Amino acid sequence: MDIPVFEKLQKEGLLSTEVLEQIKVHEKNRHISVQWDLRTLLYLSILMVSAGLGIVLYKNIDTIGHATLVTLTGLLAGSCFFYCFKKSAPFSRLQVASPDFWFDYILLLGCLLMLAFVGYLQYQYHVFGMRWGLAIFIPMVFLFLFAYYFDHIGVLSLAITNLGAWMGIAVAPMKLLRSLEDSDENIIINGVILGLLLHLFAWLTTYINIKKHFAIVYKNFGLHVLFISLIWATGSFDNYFWWFLALAAVSFYHIRKAIAARNFYFLVASVLYGYFGVSIVVVKLLANVHSNGDLEILLGSIYFIGSGIELVFLLISLNKKFNKQ
Amino acid sequence: MIAYNKEWLYSRHVLAQADEALHEQCIDQVTFNAISEKHPVKFYTPNFFIRIGLAILTAIILLFIAVLFLLAANFKSAGGVGVFIGILSIAVAEMFIHSKNHYNSGLDNMLVWAGGYSLWMGLMAILYEGYSHHDVLLGFIGVIIFLVLAVRYVDTICAIVATLFFLFFVYTAYKHFGTGWPMATIPFVMILVMGVLYFVSKRAMRSPGMLLFHNCWLWVSYVALVCFYAAGNYVVVDYFRDSLKTTPDISIRGPLLFGWFFWSWTFLIPVIYIVIGISKKEITLIRIGLPLLVIGILTFRNYHHVMEPETALMIGGTILFVISYSLISYLREPHGGFTFKPDTFNKEIPDMTKIIAAKLVGDVAPIDNKPQANNDWE
Numbered sequence: 001m002d003i004p005v006f007e008k009l010q011k012e013g014l015l016s017t018e019v020l021e022q023i024k025v026h027e028k029n030r031h032i033s034v035q036w037d038l039r040t041l042l043y044l045s046i047l048m049v050s051a052g053l054g055i056v057l058y059k060n061i062d063t064i065g066h067a068t069l070v071t072l073t074g075l076l077a078g079s080c081f082f083y084c085f086k087k088s089a090p091f092s093r094l095q096v097a098s099p100d101f102w103f104d105y106i107l108l109l110g111c112l113l114m115l116a117f118v119g120y121l122q123y124q125y126h127v128f129g130m131r132w133g134l135a136i137f138i139p140m141v142f143l144f145l146f147a148y149y150f151d152h153i154g155v156l157s158l159a160i161t162n163l164g165a166w167m168g169i170a171v172a173p174m175k176l177l178r179s180l181e182d183s184d185e186n187i188i189i190n191g192v193i194l195g196l197l198l199h200l201f202a203w204l205t206t207y208i209n210i211k212k213h214f215a216i217v218y219k220n221f222g223l224h225v226l227f228i229s230l231i232w233a234t235g236s237f238d239n240y241f242w243w244f245l246a247l248a249a250v251s252f253y254h255i256r257k258a259i260a261a262r263n264f265y266f267l268v269a270s271v272l273y274g275y276f277g278v279s280i281v282v283v284k285l286l287a288n289v290h291s292n293g294d295l296e297i298l299l300g301s302i303y304f305i306g307s308g309i310e311l312v313f314l315l316i317s318l319n320k321k322f323n324k325q
Numbered sequence: 326m327i328a329y330n331k332e333w334l335y336s337r338h339v340l341a342q343a344d345e346a347l348h349e350q351c352i353d354q355v356t357f358n359a360i361s362e363k364h365p366v367k368f369y370t371p372n373f374f375i376r377i378g379l380a381i382l383t384a385i386i387l388l389f390i391a392v393l394f395l396l397a398a399n400f401k402s403a404g405g406v407g408v409f410i411g412i413l414s415i416a417v418a419e420m421f422i423h424s425k426n427h428y429n430s431g432l433d434n435m436l437v438w439a440g441g442y443s444l445w446m447g448l449m450a451i452l453y454e455g456y457s458h459h460d461v462l463l464g465f466i467g468v469i470i471f472l473v474l475a476v477r478y479v480d481t482i483c484a485i486v487a488t489l490f491f492l493f494f495v496y497t498a499y500k501h502f503g504t505g506w507p508m509a510t511i512p513f514v515m516i517l518v519m520g521v522l523y524f525v526s527k528r529a530m531r532s533p534g535m536l537l538f539h540n541c542w543l544w545v546s547y548v549a550l551v552c553f554y555a556a557g558n559y560v561v562v563d564y565f566r567d568s569l570k571t572t573p574d575i576s577i578r579g580p581l582l583f584g585w586f587f588w589s590w591t592f593l594i595p596v597i598y599i600v601i602g603i604s605k606k607e608i609t610l611i612r613i614g615l616p617l618l619v620i621g622i623l624t625f626r627n628y629h630h631v632m633e634p635e636t637a638l639m640i641g642g643t644i645l646f647v648i649s650y651s652l653i654s655y656l657r658e659p660h661g662g663f664t665f666k667p668d669t670f671n672k673e674i675p676d677m678t679k680i681i682a683a684k685l686v687g688d689v690a691p692i693d694n695k696p697q698a699n700n701d702w703e
Contacts, residue, residue, distance in 0.1 A: 001342055001345055001346060001349075001351075002338070002342050004533065005338065005339055005342045006342065006346070009339070009343075009360060012363065014356065014359055014360050014363060015352070015356065019351065019352060019356070022351055023346060023351045023352075026349060026351050030662075031659040031662055031663060031664035031666070032606055032608050032662060032663050032664070032668075033663075033664055033665075033666060033667055033668035034608065034652075034656065034663050034664070034665065035664075035665050035666065035667045035668070036667075037608075037611070037612065038649050038652055038653050038656070038665060041615075041645055041648070041649040042646065042649040042650065042653065044642075044645060045642045045643070045644075045645035045646035045649055046642070046646065047642070048638045048639070048641055048642030048645065049638070049639055049642035049643060049646065050642075051635075051638050051642075052634075052635040052636070052637075052638030052639035052642060053635075053639065055634065055635035055638070056635050056639075059635070264372040264373070264374040264375055265374045267374070267375075268374040268375060268377065268378040269374075271378065272378060272381065294396060297392065297396055298393070298396060300389075301389040301390075301392045301393040301396070302393070304385055304386070304388075304389040305386050305389045305390055305393070308382045308383075308385045308386035308389070309386060311378075311382050312379060312382050312383065312386070312432065315371075315375050315378050315379055315382070316371070316375075316379070318375075319371040319372055319375045322372070
């Protein structure tokens with residue numbers, strides 16, 4: 001705290017001498033928090049040791065053998081989960097505090113080791129045969145279960161990422177049958193489905209009242225996935241009109257929801273994503289104008305300047321509206 | 326001199342201090358209310374995310390205004406367009422500041438930054454042709470433009486950019502003395518200049534007249550600290566010597582002249598930063614010193630292959646683990662002015678950043694999703 005400022009406040013009669021002295025004593029005895037720094041160092045040290053260990057194992061795989069390594073990884077993951085089950089409080093629908101400082105780290109380590117374990121099994125021994133999707137689906141189910149049981153947003157994020165990977169992989173074999181453009185279309189449609197699915201999860205979480213605080217995580221992932229997929233669809237498909245309509249509807253829905261919930265983050269994201277979508281359509285339409293190029297640039301620039309200014313005033317007025325509420 | 330209302334800027338600082346005092350329970354709500362009544366702030370500073378949105382939109386608008394003018398000029402005289410856009414955006418910033426009381430609204434920040442950059446680019450394009458000391462001028466004009474903007478708009482980013490331009494200016498100007506002795510002494514000159522800049526900024530931070538520029542000076546001091554180290558780091562000195570080798574007089578190979586000095590500098594300076602940081606309770610010095618120490622070690626490994634990377638990683642990781650684990654245990658109760666207890670007062674970070682962080686690093690780092698539990702060290 002800036003002591004001279006408080007001395008001035010005291011001279012202005014806004015602080016008593018006792019309070020000023022109290023502030024001075026407080027500032028003198030103040031302790032600087034190094035929690036963030038030490039946590040980062042601890043995390044880095046674990047990362048360094050595991051990276052070093054990983055390289056050693058990789059270099060000596062011939063002498064160690066795959067079987068030993070897989071067993072070791074599985075055992076380590078198992079012991080992490082054993083610790084977590086032993087330490088954690090019983091399951092609750094509400095938010096639960098983690099029992100101690102190490103719990104979060106060990107749970108996350110266990111989950112990462114589990115992913116490595118299953119991946120290794122599939123890569124080396126083809127446990128799931130040619131069904132590569134299954135090698136992602138099974139750990140994903142466990143990740144969701146652990147995220148809910150141990151109440152861990154980090155693990156939930158991992159599970160959602162895996163869900164996306166699973167949906168991406170599920171369409172990949174079709175690449176063999178279809179052309180590149182078609183498989184891109186599949187990925188985009190899967191993205192839209194994933195976005196909608198995550199919105200559904202967010203709604204269900206609140207509706208059936210189970211770990212309500214997870215809803216915001218689902219919604220955050222869902223919003224970005226859905227918007228990016230729709231913008232991609234609008235930009236790359238020939239019959240973009242319907243995709244654009246869907247994008248406009250989603251933007252409208254999210255802007256209304258964000259205003260109702262007074263959520264600035266979702267509001268700005270929805271407004272900007274919607275704006276990008278509209279701009280893509282405008283640029284596409286301008287590309288159809290047949291001139292020597294100058295007219296398109298002129299019209300495009302006027303559009304971006306005009307719409308940009310309009311949106312600036314819109315954001316300013318929305319901010320004022322929020323503050324008044 | 327300052328574009329913003331100085332009284333409100335001061336009141337803003339007072340309120341930030343009072344807010345912290347309230348949080349630390351040094352003053353009560355009644356006192357806080359009395360202070361905020363006596364020190365009103367009427368700036369227009371919207372929500373953090375609205376600010377980001379406004380800044381992005383302003384950048385888009387400015388970009389297309391530039392395109393429009395370039396089109397009008399038939400894509401010739403880019404320099405003139407640059408200067409015009411620069412003056413225009415700074416004039417618009419002034420208008421928003423004076424008529425709408427914008428302060429850190431995203432809009433005024435972007436207008437000032439883009440204005441400065443555009444002005445600098447424009448001037449460089451105009452002056453480029455037929456000037457032999459173009460590189461020196463590049464730095465000099467950068468210093469002037471961004472220094473003026475930093476002073477007028479109390480802007481930390483402009484202050485940092487001005488400092489970097491100053492560094493570049495000193496380097497290029499000194500280089501023009503020739504290729505013999507000036508080249509061998511460049512590191513010492515840079516060390517001296519950055520050292521002086523650090524002490525000037527430290528003095529300025531203590532001066533009551535510089536209260537409103539405290540943050541600018543603070544960041545200038547950080548840049549000076551890092552550059553002070555970099556100027557004497559072995560690999561940096563070696564790189565610049567190599568980069569200058571194209572000139573005919575220089576035929577230096579092998580170890581550096583004053584090599585022992587630069588090696589000691591590479592390792593000693595970070596340690597000194599950390600030691601001073603601990604003794605003076607300056608956390609930033611420690612935060613700068615630690616990565617610099619890692620850079621020092623990497624610099625050494627760049628020249629001397631002492632052990633395999635995996636062995637180095639494991640040994641380094643183990644040492645780091647032991648140190649951080651012991652420090653966490655030791656600082657459960659405050660010692661020497663430091664504590665492992667979290668700093669609950671946070672002025673800057675809005676709640677949603679946690680969610681963004683969860684999204685970005687969710688798959689690599691543990692997320693503090695249970696704040697009340699993180700204090701429980703058992």
